[in-house]
Amino acid sequence: MMQTHPSPATLFDQGTLAECIDACFECAQVCTACADACLGEGEHLPHLVRCITLNLSCADICAATGRVLSRLTQPDQSVLRAQLQACLAACSACAQECEGHARDMSMQHCAVCAESCRRCEQACQALLGSLNA
Numbered sequence: 001m002m003q004t005h006p007s008p009a010t011l012f013d014q015g016t017l018a019e020c021i022d023a024c025f026e027c028a029q030v031c032t033a034c035a036d037a038c039l040g041e042g043e044h045l046p047h048l049v050r051c052i053t054l055n056l057s058c059a060d061i062c063a064a065t066g067r068v069l070s071r072l073t074q075p076d077q078s079v080l081r082a083q084l085q086a087c088l089a090a091c092s093a094c095a096q097e098c099e100g101h102a103r104d105m106s107m108q109h110c111a112v113c114a115e116s117c118r119r120c121e122q123a124c125q126a127l128l129g130s131l132n133a
Contacts, residue, residue: 011075011077011080011131012127012130012131013130016123016126016127016130017069017127019123019126020069020120020123020124020126020127021066021069021070022123023116023119023120023122023123023124024062024063024065024066024069024087024120024123024124025062025063025066026116026119026120027058027059027062027091027116027117027119027120028058028059028060028062028063028066029059030112030113030116030117031055031056031058031059031062031094031113031116031117032055032056032059033109033113034051034055034098034109034110034112034113035051035052035055035056035059037107037109038051038052038055038107038109038110039052041107044105044107047105048101050097051097051098051101051110054090054093054094054097054098055094055098055113057090057094058090058091058093058094058117061086061087061090062087062090062091062120064083065083065084065086065087065124068080068083069083069127077131080131081128081131084124084127084128084131085128087120087121087124088121088124088125088128091117091118091120091121091124092117092121094113094114094117095113095114095117095118095121096114098110098111098113098114098117099111099114102114
């Protein structure tokens with residue numbers, strides 16, 4: 001889709017941008033599924049409230065970031081920078097929380113979620129780095 005746009009992005013390398021958009025939307029889906037899986041954990045549910053909250057916040061921020069990054073016509077660098085920084089913060093917090101549950105409670109869905117959050121975090125960092133360059 002980006003290659004067909006009449007005003008292709010000039011702020012970013014198109015490959016790096018596409019990877020970040022894909023990582024954001026994947027992370028949004030995985031975080032939503034992890035929150036749902038946490039809700040099904042029964043006796044552990046009281047220990048997972050923070051995880052569920054972080055999952056849902058991360059999912060919302062990642063989805064918004066993917067949408068903002070998809071807008072190639074006259075993007076505002078300060079808005080893009082702020083959105084990428086918010087996504088980095090959300091992914092980092094969610095990954096850290098999920099890593100703890102994966103390690104301490106053997107929750108495989110949290111392990112998968114943490115991996116997706118770390119991939120998104122790295123993709124956002126790479127894109128942010130290219131914006132700052």
